[in-house]
Amino acid sequence: xxxxxxxxxxxxxxxxxxxxxxxxxxxxxxxxxxxxxxxxxxxxxxxxxxxxxxxxxxxxxxxxxxxxxxxxxxxxxxxxxxxxxxxxxxxxxxxxxxxxxxxxxxxxxxxxxxxxxxxxxxxxxxxxxxxxxxxxxxxxxxxxxxxxxxxxxxxxxxxxxxxxxxxxxxxxxxxxxxxxxxxxxxxxxxxxxxxxxxxxxxxxxxxxxxxxxxxxxxxxxxxxxxxxxxxxxxxxxxxxxxxxxxxxxxxxxxxxxxxxxxxxxxxxxxxxxxxxxxxxxxxxxxxxxxxxxxxxxxxxxxxxxxxxxxxxxxxxxxxxxxxxxxxxxxxxxxxxxxxxxxxxxxxxxxxxxxxxxxxxxxxxxxxxxxxxxxxxxxxxxxxxxxxxxxxxxxxxxxxxxxxxxxxxxxxxxxxxxxxxxxxxxxxxxxxxxxxxxxxxxxxxxxxxxxxxxxxxxxxxxxxxxxxxxxx
Amino acid sequence: xxxxxxxxxxxxxxxxxxxxxxxxxxxxxxxxxxxxxxxxxxxxxxxxxxxxxxxxxxxxxxxxxxxxxxxxxxxxxxxxxxxxxxxxxxxxxxxxxxxxxxxxxxxxxxxxxxxxxxxxxxxxxxxxxxxxxxxxxxxxxxxxxxxxxxxxxxxxxxxxxxxxxxxxxxxxxxxxxxxxxxxxxxxxxxxxxxxxxxxxxxxxxxxxxxxxxxxxxxxxxxxxxxxxxxxxxxxxxxxxxxxxxxxxxxxxxxxxxxxxxxxxxxxxxxxxxxxxxxxxxxxxxxxxxxxxxxxxxxxxxxxxxxxxxxxxxxxxxxxxxxxxxxxxxxxxxxxxxxxxxxxxxxxxxxxxxxxxxxxxxxxxxxxxxxxxxxxxxxxxxxxxxxxxxxxxxxxxxxxxxxxxxxxxxxxxxxxxxxxxxxxxxxxxxxxxxxxxxxxxxxxxxxxxxxxxxxxxxxxxxxxxxxxxxxx
Numbered sequence: 001x002x003x004x005x006x007x008x009x010x011x012x013x014x015x016x017x018x019x020x021x022x023x024x025x026x027x028x029x030x031x032x033x034x035x036x037x038x039x040x041x042x043x044x045x046x047x048x049x050x051x052x053x054x055x056x057x058x059x060x061x062x063x064x065x066x067x068x069x070x071x072x073x074x075x076x077x078x079x080x081x082x083x084x085x086x087x088x089x090x091x092x093x094x095x096x097x098x099x100x101x102x103x104x105x106x107x108x109x110x111x112x113x114x115x116x117x118x119x120x121x122x123x124x125x126x127x128x129x130x131x132x133x134x135x136x137x138x139x140x141x142x143x144x145x146x147x148x149x150x151x152x153x154x155x156x157x158x159x160x161x162x163x164x165x166x167x168x169x170x171x172x173x174x175x176x177x178x179x180x181x182x183x184x185x186x187x188x189x190x191x192x193x194x195x196x197x198x199x200x201x202x203x204x205x206x207x208x209x210x211x212x213x214x215x216x217x218x219x220x221x222x223x224x225x226x227x228x229x230x231x232x233x234x235x236x237x238x239x240x241x242x243x244x245x246x247x248x249x250x251x252x253x254x255x256x257x258x259x260x261x262x263x264x265x266x267x268x269x270x271x272x273x274x275x276x277x278x279x280x281x282x283x284x285x286x287x288x289x290x291x292x293x294x295x296x297x298x299x300x301x302x303x304x305x306x307x308x309x310x311x312x313x314x315x316x317x318x319x320x321x322x323x324x325x326x327x328x329x330x331x332x333x334x335x336x337x338x339x340x341x342x343x344x345x346x347x348x349x350x351x352x353x354x355x356x357x358x359x360x361x362x363x364x365x366x367x368x369x370x371x372x373x374x375x376x377x378x379x380x381x382x383x384x385x386x387x388x389x390x391x392x393x394x395x396x397x398x399x400x401x402x403x404x405x406x407x408x409x410x411x412x413x414x415x416x417x418x419x420x421x422x423x424x425x426x427x428x429x430x431x432x433x434x435x436x437x438x439x440x441x442x443x444x445x446x447x448x449x450x451x452x453x454x455x456x457x458x459x460x461x462x463x464x465x466x467x468x469x470x471x
Numbered sequence: 472x473x474x475x476x477x478x479x480x481x482x483x484x485x486x487x488x489x490x491x492x493x494x495x496x497x498x499x500x501x502x503x504x505x506x507x508x509x510x511x512x513x514x515x516x517x518x519x520x521x522x523x524x525x526x527x528x529x530x531x532x533x534x535x536x537x538x539x540x541x542x543x544x545x546x547x548x549x550x551x552x553x554x555x556x557x558x559x560x561x562x563x564x565x566x567x568x569x570x571x572x573x574x575x576x577x578x579x580x581x582x583x584x585x586x587x588x589x590x591x592x593x594x595x596x597x598x599x600x601x602x603x604x605x606x607x608x609x610x611x612x613x614x615x616x617x618x619x620x621x622x623x624x625x626x627x628x629x630x631x632x633x634x635x636x637x638x639x640x641x642x643x644x645x646x647x648x649x650x651x652x653x654x655x656x657x658x659x660x661x662x663x664x665x666x667x668x669x670x671x672x673x674x675x676x677x678x679x680x681x682x683x684x685x686x687x688x689x690x691x692x693x694x695x696x697x698x699x700x701x702x703x704x705x706x707x708x709x710x711x712x713x714x715x716x717x718x719x720x721x722x723x724x725x726x727x728x729x730x731x732x733x734x735x736x737x738x739x740x741x742x743x744x745x746x747x748x749x750x751x752x753x754x755x756x757x758x759x760x761x762x763x764x765x766x767x768x769x770x771x772x773x774x775x776x777x778x779x780x781x782x783x784x785x786x787x788x789x790x791x792x793x794x795x796x797x798x799x800x801x802x803x804x805x806x807x808x809x810x811x812x813x814x815x816x817x818x819x820x821x822x823x824x825x826x827x828x829x830x831x832x833x834x835x836x837x838x839x840x841x842x843x844x845x846x847x848x849x850x851x852x853x854x855x856x857x858x859x860x861x862x863x864x865x866x867x868x869x870x871x872x873x874x875x876x877x878x879x880x881x882x883x884x885x886x887x888x889x890x891x892x893x894x895x896x897x898x899x900x901x902x903x904x905x906x907x908x909x910x911x912x913x914x915x916x917x918x919x920x921x922x923x924x925x926x927x928x929x930x931x932x933x934x935x936x937x938x939x940x941x942x
Contacts, residue, residue, distance in 0.1 A: 001835055003489045006557040010485030013561055017481075017568030018474045031580050035809035038584035046592040050837030053558070056830075060565065067581025072570045079578070084570035086477040087524070090484055092567035094531065097488030099543045099555035099775050107550070109502050110538025113509035121517040145616065146819040156665060171644050171669030186797040187820055193792075194627060194818065196667020198642030243798070298821075304570050305821055321664075326657040327714070327906040338506035347665065347818060348617040349658055350769075350776055356535075359527075364472055366521030435798040 001053065009053045016057065017089065021072060028427025029073045031066065038067040074451040075429040075459060080242065080270045081403070081447020083373070085302030087364035091357025092304060102351045105339035106331040112340055115143055115355035118362070122309055125367055126275045126295070129288040132311035134340075141311040142345040143354045147269035148187035149347050150294035150310035153318060155195045155234055157292065158263030160321035161314065162233035168321070173197055177225045178234040179218055181207045181248065183241040185267060192234075210399050211246035211436065213237065219256050226260065234263045237290075239283050240271025243434040243443070244398035244406050247271075250286025258289065263317075266290045269308065273300040274402055277371050280378070300377075300403075301370045302449055303361050307354055310345075319344050377403040377446045380456045384444065387460050393470045394463075397441050406434065406441040409467060413440040422466045429459040472524065480524045487528060488560065492543060499898025500544045502537065509538040545922040546900040546930060551713065551741045552874070552918020554844070556773030558835035562828030563775060573822045576810035577802040583811055586614055586826035589833070593780055596838055597746045597766070600759040603782035605811075612782040613816040614825045618740035619658035620818050621765035621781035624789060626666045626705055628763065629734030631792035632785065633704035639792070644668055648696045649705040650689055652678045652719065654712040656738060681870050682717035682907065684708065690727050697731065705734045708761075710754050711742025714905045714914070715869035715877050718742075721757025729760065734788075737761045740779065744771040745873055748842045751849070771848075771874075772841045773920055774832050778825055781816075790815050848874040848917045851927045855915065858931050864941045865934075868912050877905065877912040880938060884911040893937045900930040 001009070041063050071082040102111030116134045119141030123132050134140045144150045155178070159167050162176060173196045180188045182204045192202055203225070206217045222232045235257050237248035250266055257264040266287060272295025274280040287293055292312040297303035312318050323344040333339040343349050361370075381403045388394045388407050398406040409415040420433050420442050432443045442463070446456060472480070512534050542553040573582030587605045590612030594603050605611045615621045626649070630638050633647060644667045651659050653675045663673055674696070677688045693703045706728050708719035721737055728735040737758060743766025745751040758764060763783040768774035783789050794815040804810040814820050832841075852874045859865045859878050869877040880886040891904050891913050903914045913934070917927060 001557040003493050003557075006561070007486055007489050010488075010561060010564070011482045013564055013568070014481030014485060015478055017564070018478050020568060022474050030577075033580050035576065035580070035804055035807070036584070038581045039588050042585070042588055044588075044591075046596055046833050046838065049839065051834045053561075053835045056558075056834050064569075064581045064585070067579065067584060068569060068571055069577065069579045071572055071579075079572075082570065082572055084567070086472040086474070087527075089564070089567045089570075090477070090481060090524075093481070093484055093488070093560070093564045096555070096560045096563035096775050097484070097491060098535075098539060099553065099560075100539055101542055101550075101553055101776055105506065106501075106540065108538065108540045108542075109504050109506070110509045110535045113507070113538060114513070114535070117510050117513055117515075120515075125517055146821045148819040148821070152665075152818065167667070167669065168664055169669045169671050171664075171667045171672055173642050173667050174645065186795045186800070190793065190795045190820075193639055193642075193795075194623075195665065196638070196642045196644050198638065198640045200640050201642055304567050305572055305823055322661065324657045324661050324664075327904070329657070330904070333506055336506070347623065348619040349661075350617045350619070352776060360524075362517055363522045363527050364524045367517065368520065433798070433801070 005053065009057070012057060016060065024070050024073050027070050027073065029075050029430040030069045030424055030427060032427065033067050038063060069430070072449065074448040074455045076448055077444045077446060077459060078430040078432045080445055081300045082298070082305060083300065083302050083447055083449040084304035085361055085365050085449060087360040088303045088357040091360035095353040095356045098353060100353055102353055103343040103349050104329060104331060104334060104341045106333050111353045112342055114359055115342065116340060118355045118358045119309060121362060126272070127281050127284055128293065128311065131313045132293065138315060139311065139313040140315045141309060142342050144308040144310045144346055145306040147267060147294050147296055147308050148191065150308050151187050151265065151267060152191035152194060152347060153310060154263065154265040154292040155191050156321040157312060157314065157317040158234040159195060161263060161317040162231055165320050171196065175231045176233045177201050177203060177230045179203045179205050179221065179232065180236040181205050181213045183207055183211050183243055183246055184236055184238050185242050185269065188236050211241060211244045213248040213253060215249060215252040215256060218253060222256055222260055232260050232262050234265065236265045236267055239266055239268035240402065242270060244436055245271060245400065245402060245404040246398065250290060254286055254289030263291045264289065266293045268293065268295040270299055271402055273297060274374055276367060277374050280402065297358055300374060300447060301361065302365060302373070303357050307358055322346065373449060377451065380451070380453060381405050381446050384456050384460055391464060393467050397436055397439060403446045405444045406436060407444065408439065408441045411468070415468065416440045416442060419463065419466055423462055426462060428462055476524065480528070483528060487531065495541050495544050498541050498544065500541055500546050500901040501895055501898060502540045503898065504538050509534060543920065545919040545926045547919055548915045548917060548930060549901040549903045551916055552771045553769070553776060554771065554773050554918055554920040555775035556832060556836050556920060558831040559774045559828040562831035566824040566827045569824060571824055573824055574814040574820050575800060575802060575805060575812045577804050582824045582826070583813055585830055586813065587811060589826045589829045590780060592833060597743070598752050598755055599764065599782065602784045603764065609786060610782065610784040611786045612780060613813050615779040615781045615817055616777040618738060618765050618767055618779050619662065621779050622658050622736065622738060623662035623665060623818060624781060625734065625736040625763040626662050627792040628783060628785065628788040629705040630666060632734060632788040633702055636791050642667065646702045647704045648672050648674060648701045650674045650676050650692065650703065651707040652676050652684045654678055654682050654714055654717055655707055655709050656713050656740065659707050678717070682712060682715045684719040684724060686720060686723040686727060689724060693727060693731055703731050703733050705736065707736045707738055710737055710739035711873065713741060715907055716742060716871065716873060716875040717869065721761060725757055725760030734762045735760065737764045739764065739766040741770055742873055744768060745845055747838060748845050751873070768829055771845060771918060772832065773836060773844065774828050778829055793817065844920060848922065851922070851924060852876050852917050855927050855931055862935060864938050868907055868910060874917045876915045877907060878915065879910060879912045886939065887911045887913060890934065890937055894933055897933060899933055
């Protein structure tokens with residue numbers, strides 16, 4: 001492809017993306033294909049020679065589009081907000097165009113320094129504790145690809161601190177015990193398992209009626225484990241659980257953690273960005289006592305996936321767990337201590353220039369756009385809750401302080417399951433199912449960049465129309 | 472940003488990228504800034520309101536460019552090939568524009584199925600064993616972000632198999648022992664450490680004069696560990712080590728691995744793509760006996776970072792290690808077994824539509840482009856070696872079958888270090904230093920998409936001009 005070809009096809013692709021995003025409502029929200037359909041529409045073997053790029057672009061419509069579940073559709077109410085924005089797309093494009101690799105400061109200083117500044121900007125915009133600033137004595141932040149990686153990094157830092165660093169040599173995790181609720185994200189159990197902390201070493205702390213951690217039970221379980229000669233080393237509080245958006249009380253859990261020398265991680269992957277709006281800054285309650293924290297601009301800030309903010313108050317533990325310095329990665333800048341090498345703050349070695357999409361979004365989109373969007377989503381969720389309360393066939397099954405509403409049919413699990421399946425099959429909206437204390441619920445996650453009242457109203461009318469007779 | 476703004480700024484950014492790539496030779500290869508310089512040229516606090524995108528684009532030139540070490544510069548001879556290409560950039564743009572998340576088949580079937588097909592296409596293009604095909608009885612492949620993650624996934628699968636799956640519950644790694652040479656990538660030790668396999672459980676197998684693993688020593692160490700009651704569970708052979716591009720003999724190591732039930736992982740992150748050229752298919756020797764394998768299109772195939780191909784012959788072990796299925800991620804398609812959920816093949820949950828950039832590259836760039844590039848790099852490396860042999864001040868310190876040449880000044884380590892520093896400071900080229908068996912060497916990695924004889928000749932003349940008098 002010549003540079004002129006690239007300009008021509010690049011312009012066409014930019015226009016294709018704008019057409020796609022502006023026209024996304026014409027598509028069914030969820031892909032309607034069956035397993036194997038997409039592959040069957042492509043050649044089983046690679047082409048022998050280069051093809052015209054126009055053919056490739058045409059295949060985006062012909063082949064790819066039928067297999068897309070449209071996360072940017074305003075009637076996408078599934079999983080979690082995954083909203084994107086035009087400035088973020090351009091940020092991703094700029095990163096791809098530069099083609100640099102930011103594993104070390106020296107491999108492209110701008111890649112590291114813009115990222116560090118973005119982490120500090122986000123600390124300010126979210127109102128996070130100053131101990132997470134890069135300029136603080138012991139803390140700092142880094143962009144990870146996902147909250148899963150942030151969780152794992154937190155576990156590894158905690159593991160290192162709890163063993164005085166000996167874990168790096170001995171690999172001995174046999175005495176370590178971790179704590180979370182059954183409502184914590186699956187990446188908690190997965191991260192622990194990866195780190196050699198088996199499920200027998202993960203305590204599921206009971207939750208209360210709001211699906212938040214019972215800290216009295218945490219205290220009791222920690223005491224039992226200590227009495228048994230074990231070492232409680234890590235507790236995860238979630239601020240906005242995936243199933244129902246429950247909020248563990250960080251301050252209370254932190255007291256237990258402090259008393260017993262445990263690392264406290266706060267997972268706010270889904271909801272933390274809500275703190276951009278000052279009235280939702282309660283999301284941060286207790287964070288001043290946390291050892292690490294993560295939240296995702298790729299969920300609720302219009303920064304397309306992947307962009308997770310991971311902060312720690314103890315960077316020495318993180319570096320202790322993850323630094324390895326072979327000869328071919330040494331540099332004078334890093335040796336002097338003046339520069340950050342982010343490869344030592346994450347699981348992989350290589351890294352893209354992800355800070356660009358955050359920088360572009362904050363500057364060109366303005367935080368005001370994100371705040372307006374967050375407020376709109378929260379208001380729509382409360383509006384939906386009012387409608388649901390007026391229909392006796394439905395009940396709301398969890399608190400809904402922000403932008404997730406969990407509801408069910410009073411007719412029971414089977415009816416609720418059937419309702420979700422029929423609604424999703426319609427293509428007019430997409431919801432996710434969950435189970436809360438043994439009861440099936442329909443999650444309505446309101447998080448699309450362009451989701452407005454008409455979409456939520458239509459979604460509710462869809463659910464009502466499919467709900468059947470009252471029991 | 473309105474859709475029309477996006478079109479306008481998107482076209483401008485496409486043109487900016489073409490101008491950058493075509494004009495990259497005007498820049499010094501390595502950024503000349505000092506730590507803190509880039510940050511100091513940006514506001515310490517986020518903007519209160521949205522700024523014109525033209526200001527953002529202008530800052531790419533004003534602020535970012537001085538802090539870029541140009542991986543796409545034809546005189547970039549540092550680290551490893553990190554070449555990109557126009558079709559791959561467009562693939563990344565398309566993925567960002569679609570804004571979908573491919574954690575499960577159902578969250579966008581095309582994201583999964585195009586990826587599966589690309590893994591099968593690459594098996595064919597590289598001439599890899601059929602047991603790695605998605606259509607094989609027990610194997611399959613997935614795109615990871617980096618070889619670090621592939622290595623870790625391999626370790627976790629091996630750990631699961633060696634413990635009969637009990638690792639997920641007990642976290643007990645105390646009896647497990649792993650093997651690699653000191654020339655293996657740092658991600659090996661890092662991955663093991665993450666998995667709770669301490670450095671005391673990693674055996675550094677001695678290497679021979681070509682920096683390849685001494686399999687007789689592997690055999691001896693494994694026997695010693697078994698005699699000591701330990702469980703050898705994982706051995707890593709590298710096909711193209713980072714320091715000197717050495718090739719461990721997979722077939723011989725596999726015999727040892729098979730005999731003792733160990734998992735054999737082959738790390739060909741840097742060199743494996745060379746097998747696109749039929750005359751270099753020897754890189755794959757012994758792979759039919761490996762349990763897992765990885766190589767990076769983001770190194771030597773013009774697919775921009777991140778794109779690592781990870782294949783396994785035992786997907787059950789991989790899934791055993793990494794599957795976790797919470798209620799909110801269940802789907803009928805996955806439950807039926809007809810669909811792949813790639814979240815269970817990797818460390819994080821979320822994933823971008825990375826297959827697009829590989830698909831775009833293969834189709835629009837054609838594999839012929841990559842093969843031509845690989846052949847050019849190998850020929851240039853051999854040409855450089857001939858020149859070096861004619862200058863008695865220099866010596867070549869390792870075999871150089873492909874595109875990496877390690878050389879040093881016969882005057883010694885200090886002189887070689889000084890030479891590398893002066894050459895890099897010139898901005899005319901960039902090299903990396905390494906240490907091979909205690910001796911400092913200058914690595915010349917020839918891997919730029921546009922690197923041609925004139926660049927290699929100029930680099931050599933630069934080194935000669937700075938080498939000083941013969942000793």
